[in-house]
Amino acid sequence: MKVCIYGAGAIGGYLGVEMARAGADVSLVARGAHLEAMRENGVKLLINGEERVAKVRASDNPAELGPQDYVFISLKAHSVPGVVERMRPLLGNDTSVVTAVNGVPYWYFYKHGGALEGRTLESVDPGGKQWDVLRPERAIGCIVYPATEVVEPGVIQHIYGDKFPLGEPSGETTDRITRLSELMTSAGLRAPIVNNIRDEMWLKLWGNLCFNPISALTNATLEVIAGDPDTRAVAKAMMLEAQTIATRLGVTFRVDVERRINGAGAVGAHKTSMLQDLERGRPMEIDPLVTVVQEMGRMVDVPTPTLDVVLALVRQRAATAGIGDHLTVPPLTAADLRAADLHAASGQVAARH
Ligand SMILES: NC(=O)C1=CN([C@@H]2O[C@H](COP(=O)(O)OP(=O)(O)OC[C@H]3O[C@@H](n4cnc5c(N)ncnc54)[C@H](OP(=O)(O)O)[C@@H]3O)[C@@H](O)[C@H]2O)C=CC1
Ligand SMILES: CC(C)(CO)C(=O)C(=O)O
Secondary structure, rough: EEEEOOOOOOOHHHHHHHHHHOOOOEEEEEOOHHHHHHHHHEEEEEEEEEEEEEEOOOEEEHHHHOOEEEEEOOOOOHHHHHHHHHHHHEEEEEEEEOOOOOOOOOOEEEOOOOOOOOOOOOOOOOOHHHHHOOOOHHHEEEEOOOOEEEEOOEEEEEOOEEEEEEOOOOOOHHHHHHHHHHHHHHHHOEOEEOHHHHHHHHHHHHHHHHHHHHHHHHHHOOHHHHHHHHHHHHHHHHHHHHHHHHHHOOOOOOOHHHHHHHHHHOOOOOOHHHHHHHHHHOOHHHHHHHHHHHHHHHHOOOOOOOHHHHHHHHHHHHHHOOOOOOOOOOOOOHHHHOOHHHHHHHHHHHHHO
């Protein structure tokens, strides 16, 4: 089975090593020093006190790899729009695209039913490019529960977890998803097929949409955000807004909000991926985790006042850290503000954003 991991970093490297050891014909797409190290020494996975090495093809040029049976997208979600064109050579008639990223995937409204069927989401798929090139028919949803880290070029440290629930957008159990689940299971991963992948997606996103930006704004760990009554209240307010949106979209939450917050807090003194990205001066997954919820809220007429505030602040945090591409609308200058009375200026702000 030909499997390409597009974005073979922390999660993709883990998947790649395990599936290669299970006998799949794995190729990795990566870049920079990490790619060079994997080319020279293979990709090394540190897991359960052992060192597992897979010597597989690694490239920054997908055209060298040809059509695949499965392409895993394990890039940071905001990187996907930039590489869609480069994925074309990997896509044959029967290729499946497995979206192993946090947040809402490009295919969300494919086989969704109802008034929003076929809609694309600007905050994750600008201009519907992923929808048009990757095609929603190819998509298999995948939720990423494990935590892993690239600790040095070519070396992935597994931290916890092995579960990657899989689901077809239609909820069906197809041959292609069954074969994928069998491959991943033979690789020692837990890859249950679920018939409600969007429910699963929202359950993960429920934590990411609040803990991640709050942590980037406060430097606090999961345990602190969940434990402090004031930050907990902010997280809860955002989660309840998101729950109203998701429920209106037909999603069912199998745990309540308090239990979900407690679950995140129980992870302990862990920095979210967004805080880690901020500290490393890397772009944060703001649009795929937070803006998209605001966008979906607008689609179903659910206001998101708390999320709007946190989103504005975290966007500004990204901008001041020099890692934001969100301020596409130039901020009002002092001269703009002097030229207008307060009422007009706030009207202009609302209109321009
Ligand atoms: N790591 C974790 O523990 C968890 C991650 N997730 C989610 O999984 C997804 C993947 O995350 P993660 O594995 O941590 O991310 P990483 O940044 O570790 O992996 C992505 C890899 O893709 C590479 N890359 C980026 N752009 C290109 C490009 N244009 N061409 C080739 N390679 C490219 C990156 O290189 P470079 O470093 O140079 O940018 C990096 O090596 C995210 O959505 C994340 O939120 C979910 C749960 C836990
Ligand atoms: C740890 C967790 C669950 C925080 O919401 C996460 O997924 C992340 O850091 O991106």
